[in-house]
Amino acid sequence: MGAKVSLRGCADYNPAGIKRVVQSAVEALGGIGAFVKTGETVLLKPNMLAPASPEKAVTTHPSVIRAVAELVLEAGGKPFIGDSPAVPGFKHLCKATGIAGVAEKLGIPVVELAKSAEYKQGDKKLFRILEISEMAMEADRIINLPKLKTHSQMFLTLGVKNIFGCVVGARKAQWHFKAGMDRMFFARMLVGLYHAVSPDLTILDGVIGMEGDGPGTSGVPRNCGVVAASSDAVALDRVILEILGATPEQMYTIQAARETGVGETDLSKIEISGEPLEFFRVENFAFPPKIGKVPFGPPMVRRFILNHLTxxxxxxRDKCTLCNKCVNICPTEVISVKNERLKFDYDKCIRCYCCVEVCPEGAMRPTEPMLLRITG
Known part of the structure; x- marks a missing residue:
C-alpha cells in the first residue's frame, strides 16, 4: 500500500465537533506534526470561488478552515489563508463566506494570491512551464482544503482541481482559452499544476457538499457527511468518486493523473483509514447534467456538434440581474448585453462554463440541446 486516505463521518459544522473529526482524520496520517514543524509558514488553501454564505456550500466551510488553522497553530506553525478567486472583490468574498471572521478570531492573515512567477517541471508527461502564485510556492507547507462539489465542465471539483486557485486571477481565463473545449487538455494542466504545487496535505470538506449544476450558486447543497484527508489528493479524489457512485472514466483529472503517473488512481492500492467505504456511500447523488461531446472534424461537423450535442x-431571465459578472469572466468574450438581455455567440463559446461558476444569483445553467437529451 502506498497512498492512504483517512475518512471520518461528520453530521454538521459545530466547531468543537468538526475540530475533533479533522484532528482524528489527520492523526490517522501521523498527526499534524508529520506535516507542520515549529516556525514553518503554512498556506491554508480553501475553495473561495465566490462571495456566498457558508450554507450555500459554494466554498470551504469556515469551521473546517478554523479547525485546521488551530491544529497548525498548536503545532507551532504560522498559518495564513490564501486563494486567488476568479471574481473581483476579495474582501467582500472573505466577509460573505465567513472566512474573514475565522482569520480575525485566530489572528492570522487572509491574503489574495496576487503575484505569479514561472515554474518549470522536468517531466515530459506534464506541462513544462506553469505560472503559479509566488506566495503559494514560497510557503514552507501547503494544506489544501477543497470542497466536495460538482463541476459543470470537469464533472467534480475536489482535491486536484482546488489547486487551480494557485493560478493568479486573469491567468485562469487564459488557461480556459488555451484549452478551449478540450477537457482532457485542461485536466492534464490541472494535474501538472497539482504536481508542481505539491500540497503536503489535503483535507476535504464533504460534510455538506454540492450536487447538480455546481460549482457555483446554481448547485444544490447535499448532506454527504464526510471529511477526508490524505497526503495524496489524487487518491483522495479517487476514493470520493467511489463514495459518490461514479467511475474514474467520468472524471477527467483522474484519467489525466493515470496517464501521467501522478498520484494513486488504483483503488485497490489505496489504504482506507476509518469506517469502510460502504458506510459513507451517498445514494442517488445528482451529478452535473450532460455537457455533451467535444467538437471534432471539419468545420461543418464541429459546428453541428457544438450546436446540437453540447x-x-x-x-x-427571471433571476438575471445583469450584474455583468458573466460578461467580465468569459475568456473568449462571447457574452454581451443587448436590449437589457444577455446575448451569447455560441459559435465561439468554448463551453468552459465560467459564467455558470461566477453567477451570484444562480441564473446561469448549462442547457442541453434537444438532440443531446435524446441521444444521451
Whole structure:
C-alpha cells in the first residue's frame, strides 16, 4: 500500500465537533506534526470561488478552515489563508463566506494570491512551464482544503482541481482559452499544476457538499457527511468518486493523473483509514447534467456538434440581474448585453462554463440541446 486516505463521518459544522473529526482524520496520517514543524509558514488553501454564505456550500466551510488553522497553530506553525478567486472583490468574498471572521478570531492573515512567477517541471508527461502564485510556492507547507462539489465542465471539483486557485486571477481565463473545449487538455494542466504545487496535505470538506449544476450558486447543497484527508489528493479524489457512485472514466483529472503517473488512481492500492467505504456511500447523488461531446472534424461537423450535442450556458431571465459578472469572466468574450438581455455567440463559446461558476444569483445553467437529451 502506498497512498492512504483517512475518512471520518461528520453530521454538521459545530466547531468543537468538526475540530475533533479533522484532528482524528489527520492523526490517522501521523498527526499534524508529520506535516507542520515549529516556525514553518503554512498556506491554508480553501475553495473561495465566490462571495456566498457558508450554507450555500459554494466554498470551504469556515469551521473546517478554523479547525485546521488551530491544529497548525498548536503545532507551532504560522498559518495564513490564501486563494486567488476568479471574481473581483476579495474582501467582500472573505466577509460573505465567513472566512474573514475565522482569520480575525485566530489572528492570522487572509491574503489574495496576487503575484505569479514561472515554474518549470522536468517531466515530459506534464506541462513544462506553469505560472503559479509566488506566495503559494514560497510557503514552507501547503494544506489544501477543497470542497466536495460538482463541476459543470470537469464533472467534480475536489482535491486536484482546488489547486487551480494557485493560478493568479486573469491567468485562469487564459488557461480556459488555451484549452478551449478540450477537457482532457485542461485536466492534464490541472494535474501538472497539482504536481508542481505539491500540497503536503489535503483535507476535504464533504460534510455538506454540492450536487447538480455546481460549482457555483446554481448547485444544490447535499448532506454527504464526510471529511477526508490524505497526503495524496489524487487518491483522495479517487476514493470520493467511489463514495459518490461514479467511475474514474467520468472524471477527467483522474484519467489525466493515470496517464501521467501522478498520484494513486488504483483503488485497490489505496489504504482506507476509518469506517469502510460502504458506510459513507451517498445514494442517488445528482451529478452535473450532460455537457455533451467535444467538437471534432471539419468545420461543418464541429459546428453541428457544438450546436446540437453540447450543452450551452443560458440565463434564467427571471433571476438575471445583469450584474455583468458573466460578461467580465468569459475568456473568449462571447457574452454581451443587448436590449437589457444577455446575448451569447455560441459559435465561439468554448463551453468552459465560467459564467455558470461566477453567477451570484444562480441564473446561469448549462442547457442541453434537444438532440443531446435524446441521444444521451
Amino acid at each position: 450543452a450551452k450556458p443560458k440565463e434564467a
